[in-house]
Amino acid sequence: MTLTIRDAAETDLPRVAALYGREVLRGTATFELEPPGPQEMARRFAAVKRHNLPWLTAELDGAFAGYAYASPFRPRPAYRYGVEGSVYIEEAARGHGVGRTLLDALIGRVRAMGLRHVIGAISDSDTSAASIALHRSLGFREAGVYRQVGWKFERWLDVTLMQLDLAPEGAPPGAPGLDLTGGLA
Template identity: 50%
Template sequence: MERELTPPAAGDVRVRDTRDDDMAAITAIYAHWVETGTASFELEAPSQAEMRRRFAGYRESGFPWLTAERQGEVIGYAYAGAYRPRPAYRFTAEDSIYLHPGATGHGAGRLLLGALLDRLRADGFRSVIAVIGDPGVNRASVALHGAAGFAPFGVARRIGFKFERWLDVAYMQLEF
């Protein structure tokens, strides 16, 4: 993730289904945020093999996993999974979005989230939950979800511990 990107204009970004050959770039994007940020509560970045396993599991379960690319280069990804495993939750998904650090703040996240929500709506989901780690720091994620119509419904205080500090989690929901 050492290489810098020219910030994308939203019109230059294409969102498509994720492919196996996207996993190297996706692994690098996620590793950056695991190692430097608090959006993910993982403490060690997963390997590319582990990311492939996760991708396969979500896809086998019928959940969407999307990639944003600009000029053939992966600049972000978004996916949804089960909010909770019990059957009564089957119409509720939880979303996740990660962007290359050089691609933030230029509309790629909005495009990814919009495409993901369109897919979930078409697949019959009724609700999407955003679980946002360290919302005071990850204000862009809170703003992105708010702009897409998500409403906050709570904050769990000091439930994660990373980088030698306690972290909150904000919960937001969009109903279709």
């Protein structure tokens, strides 16, 4: 099997939207209840790019296998050195290292930007053991759990927060951080 990671392009958005839409309707990785349309996905993609943050696409043997992107963690200026990472994998591509490779590539990109933290917000803590284990294996540590903060599929869902320190020595930032004036994704 050949796994390729590349920068996402606007031409990827129909596949991105389809994958995300399936997760909205059948999964708990997002708390959205209605799949966003193509225009909304294009707006989100443009917002990530406006911040010069990475949005990556994975192909497994030439077929779309998933995507990952970084978005500003929070809108206040003091948070400008942290991002939240999001990863979505096609069901048929799971178990082939796609998630690990995408997340590792995303971490490399934001580290090269001089950012300090990557935050993972993993919903449905009860059924997301694989995602939590993946994040741990890449150096993330648990930062806390929001208990029963989402209501989806007639049940309460937790969110486990995981944090990767890219500059754990605590030195002052060496890069300007994100420009948060362009709005969040």
